[in-house]
Amino acid sequence: DAKTTQPTSMDCAEGRAANLPCNHSTISGNEYVYWYRQIHSQGPQYIIHGLKNNETNEMASLIITEDRKSSTLILPHATLRDTAVYYCIVRVAYTGTASKLTFGTGTRLQVTL
Amino acid sequence: GAVVSQHPSRVICKSGTSVKIECRSLDFQATTMFWYRQFPKQSLMLMATSNEGSKATYEQGVEKDKFLINHASLTLSTLTVASAHPEDSSFYICSARDPLGSGANVLTFGAGSRLTVL
Numbered sequence: 001d002a003k004t005t006q007p008t009s010m011d012c013a014e015g016r017a018a019n020l021p022c023n024h025s026t027i028s029g030n031e032y033v034y035w036y037r038q039i040h041s042q043g044p045q046y047i048i049h050g051l052k053n054n055e056t057n058e059m060a061s062l063i064i065t066e067d068r069k070s071s072t073l074i075l076p077h078a079t080l081r082d083t084a085v086y087y088c089i090v091r092v093a094y095t096g097t098a099s100k101l102t103f104g105t106g107t108r109l110q111v112t113l
Numbered sequence: 114g115a116v117v118s119q120h121p122s123r124v125i126c127k128s129g130t131s132v133k134i135e136c137r138s139l140d141f142q143a144t145t146m147f148w149y150r151q152f153p154k155q156s157l158m159l160m161a162t163s164n165e166g167s168k169a170t171y172e173q174g175v176e177k178d179k180f181l182i183n184h185a186s187l188t189l190s191t192l193t194v195a196s197a198h199p200e201d202s203s204f205y206i207c208s209a210r211d212p213l214g215s216g217a218n219v220l221t222f223g224a225g226s227r228l229t230v231l
Binding site for chain 1: 117119147149156157158159162204206208219220221222223224225227
């Protein structure tokens with residue numbers, strides 16, 4: 001699996017957009033970018049994933065650069081409840097049986113008033 | 114959406130006792146579940162892959178005689194920490210994939226079980 005690099009921590013003011021970067025310069029052509037987050041003392045939560053096109057859902061947007069070597073997760077209007085550790089994971093999307101996910105250290109996002 | 118339930122959410126036990134943690138997929142069937150462990154201020158570490166009807170696959174360095182995994186049905190996997198010791202105190206989290214969900218690597222996680230061994 002391709003290695004990812006994320007900043008250790010970031011701050012964001014409530015109501016502003018939170019832009020979380022992820023570098024994955026060794027990504028392969030068949031690897032997707034997945035984002036999960038973990039709020040303190042809870043299990044991780046899936047946010048979004050993409051291959052090469054930008055993606056948007058009710059939680060966030062995912063912007064992937066044209067060369068696919070980096071991506072940005074955007075929370076358009078961060079709230080205090082978005083304070084969490086955000087994990088960027090690069091993985092081949094197997095069809096059929098589930099594949100294990102390996103978590104790095106992630107980015108600790110602190111949303112403040 | 115897919116829901117994974119873990120029980121108990123918290124458990125405190127004496128050193129030397131065994132503790133069982135249950136992981137259930139509530140609205141879908143999971144042939145594969147994953148067990149993770151997380152120490153304070155650290156990331157999640159995959160312990161093992163639980164396979165329905167067959168033996169679990171353990172990650173390197175995880176003692177299979179210490180962390181017993183049983184996946185007897187398509188909706189239930191259990192992790193038993195045998196003869197727990199204080200160093201086994203941790204946050205244990207299970208996950209599973211809804212086969213009808215939106216992607217092969219989209220896992221649903223339980224809320225976790227915090228084990229404290231005195």
